Each structure stands twice: as C-alpha cells, then as structure tokens.
Amino acid sequence: MSEYSKPLPAVQPWSRPFWEGTRENRLLIQECKACGAKIFYPRKACPECWSAELGWSEACGRGKVYTFTVTLTGVEEKFAGDLPYVLAMIDLDEGIRMMGNVVECDPGDVEIGMEVEVVFERVTDEITLPKWRPFRG
C-alpha cells in the first residue's frame, strides 16, 4: 500500500469521520444539528449558521453526473499512468455535489445526467477514495 504516489487528501481534524467512513465503505455527509444543513465539504463550524453541533448521516451512494471531462494529457507525472481518466462532478441524491472520477466504464460513454453509484478505492491503509461507476442497481 505504500506504493501509492498520487496526492492524498489534506485531511482536517473535523473531516476525519468522512475518511473513516470511506475506509468502511460508507459515504458520510456532515449535517448541522442546529439548522439542518447538509454540509459539503465538512467544516469545523456550520457554514450556514456557525453552529459547532455537527453530526453525520450516511448517503445512499447514488448520484448523477453534473459535468465531467475526459483528461487526455497535461497531467502531473504521478497521474500519467491513469490516462485517459474521467474527472467529474457528481450531484448526490442527498443534494450535495462532490468531485470524483467515473471508473469501470469507457470514458467515451460518460455523459451529463448519467446515473452513477459510489465505489470505494482503498489507496493506503488510511485513505479510501470514493469513486463513481455507472449505476448497476
């Protein structure tokens, strides 16, 4: 696992539960107990009301492609082996939007509005990245 040379997320203390969640194949969304806001990305205080009373709920793991690009060249050396890869913004059913990769399909098949589901890619002992593949049901 120490082979992974691509950048790892710069985790903050308050986002640790998110990354503990992905390690257990669960996609967690931060929520504000004071105002009910669903928060992405996770914060130390609610960006709506500044409450520090924050909790977590599990997302269903489904969403739609909001936009995407098939990356073909011009990447850092550490990503070169992945080319071509799909970088995408995913609208989760819960109403938040996340950046990710669409995997397990031909990059040419990806389109805006496409239904996707989360898959978890364990890259180190600490970090598991949430990725997205075409919805299989």
Next chain:
Amino acid sequence: MSKARSAIIGVGEVPTGRFPERSRWDIIYDTCMEAVCDAGLDKNDIEGVITVAPQAQPRLTAEISFGKIPEELGLKNCKDVCIGNAGGASTTNCLRMAEHWVTSGIAKAVLIPHVTVHTTIPLDEVIGFFATAGMDLQWEYPFGTTYNGMAAMMTQRYMYETGTTAEELASVVVALRAWAALDPNSMFFGKPLTIEKVLSSPMVSTPLHARECNVLADGGGAMVVTSAERAADITDTPVYKLGHGVRYVGAAPVLRHDDSMRESWRGAFKDAFEQAGVTKDDIDVFEFYGAYPMGQCVMLEAAGICELGDSGKFIMEGCTSPGGKVPCATIGDAVGRGHTGSGVSMANYIETARQIMGKAGERQVPDCRLALATASGGSGMNTTATVFGREIR
C-alpha cells in the same frame, strides 16, 4: 455618477513569448523604466511600488515582497512597498490599493509591475502548480484535477446548458487569435487561426482542444498610477478609473452553484456601470479576460450584450473580432496573448489603457472613450469589472 479618483498615466511592456535567456530582473528594469518614462515622470516621482504577485516563482515573490524593487531601480523617494496576490485578479487589487495610496497622501505616483518567466521553471513544477491553483487539496486535487480540466468541466456544462457548439467555441479562439495577430507583444503575433485548425488540434481535456487552452509564456508589464486630480497635469492621455464592481464566487469549483459565475459577472458589471454612470451601450471596447474561450461567452451574456446561449453565434459572426461592432479582448485574452500567470490581467489593463490613450496600433478601436476591463482569480474565485475612460465623469 462617478467622480474618478485615480488614473493610469503610463504603461510599459515586454513582448510575451518564450525568453528563457531573459532574467526576471532584466524584464522588471525594462517594463518599469518604460512605464515611468511613458508617464513623463522622473524615477524619483514614484513614491510607492505595489507589485502584482508572480505565480509559481516563490523566490522572486519573496524578494519582491521584502522590498527589492525600489532599491534595485533606485527609486529614491519611495515611501512604501507591497505585493498583491489574488491570482489572475492580483492586478485589480494592486490598482485599487494604488488608488488608496495616491488619494490618501502616501504617494503621489505608484508603480505597479509584474513579471513571470515560466520557461525556466521545471515543467512538472508548473503543471503541479496549476493542478492545485484554485483547486481544493482535500476534495478535488486527489482525483487528478488540472487547470485545463477544471475549465473543461465548466465548458462542458456551459455547452450542455446553452447548446453552444464545438464550432462556436472554436470560433472564440479564432476571434481572439485575430486580435493577437495584430499585437506585436503577443506570442501569436501574425498567426491567425481558422475553426478547422482549432478543432483539428489534439484534444487535451474534453471538450477542450489544445488550441482552446493556454500556452504558458514569459512576459512582464508595468503601469504608473496617480490621483485623478494630478493626472491631467502630468500627461495629455490620462486613463481615469471611473467605476468598479466585484463579486466573490468561491474557491473550490465543485461548490459553485449552477449559475454562480453568471450571477457574479452580472453583479460586478452592474456595480461598475452604475458607479461610472454609464451603460453597456456607452462602452467602446470590452477588454474581457476570460482565460478560456467560454469566459468570453459568459461575460458577453452577463453584460447583456447577448442572450444566454447566443454569444457563440455572435462571436462566430465576427461581431467581437477586429472590425466587429462589439470589439472584445483586443490582445486576444490569455489564449491569444500567451499565459503569464497573473500577468494576463496586467497585459489586459495595459491594453485597456492603450486603447483609451489611442496608442493601440492596428488594434485601435476608433475614438475609444470608454472601456470595460475584467479579471478573475484562481479557478474563477471572483469576478471583477472596471470602467476606464478618457474624461473624468
């Protein structure tokens, strides 16, 4: 209704291109000396230096931050020095700070320089810088973001929402390169393009082809700013800053809601026009800095020149090109000029000043009295719009 407080009175520039043999300090000398001479001032009239932060050049940034420019150039009466960094919007902030310095008694005239030499930075370092410039290190970068990729995703969505075609998007580059072809300081001087040539260039990050992306370049520029009160005594061609508007959008592209860029541009334009006491119809030239072709479209629509989704057609018909009825981006934006980091906005303001001064050569818009200049930082974190004019209004 505006009462101008500051004016650009001198500009200096070296050509944009690949000049690995030129040191950054060599460029700083040439641009600063030209700008001060252009203003008709003596070096010792410069009482403040506010530098546009060079991106991806930490050692130079540190040298400049810690006061080297006035000492190096022998600006004997310089009272203070500062560096401004807001990515592509840095120059805007330097102009605003200069306005404060020249109206508050700190300085009679302020020098605003910028230099970037990309070609001597190791390629992987440059790619690495742009892979994280305006991307979130926790929520975006680990998935392999690139600067082109981020623009590509925004462009993909824009085309989906508006029905803008690949040909229309390519025609934006054609229009920009037509302007750049007339600009001796452009990397693409004398090199116009066709839609076919844009679309046959290799795909970089769908839907963006290589010729729709920016070529990193070296260059530099400088401006001299004084108060509106003093400007006319110093020069016959002052460029008054008449109105200004700005909106913050957000740092991480993934968090921007669907209409945020358009709304932000609308807000910035509204404030700038209102403050200047003008409307879009009064503007003679729109110096849009969009960084990627889509930016020109979004700004044309946000300024109310085109309906949503009609700008591609408008540009393809040549309306924004040399000789067109709405001249836009007369240095050809980053894609035509060559990308010098935060220097594109410096080049854009210098061109705006030249148009008002009547010194824009073959690109000169006839009887140019009012100009709008825009800038944006990071991956689109903000939108800034400034109206400049020949007379105090």
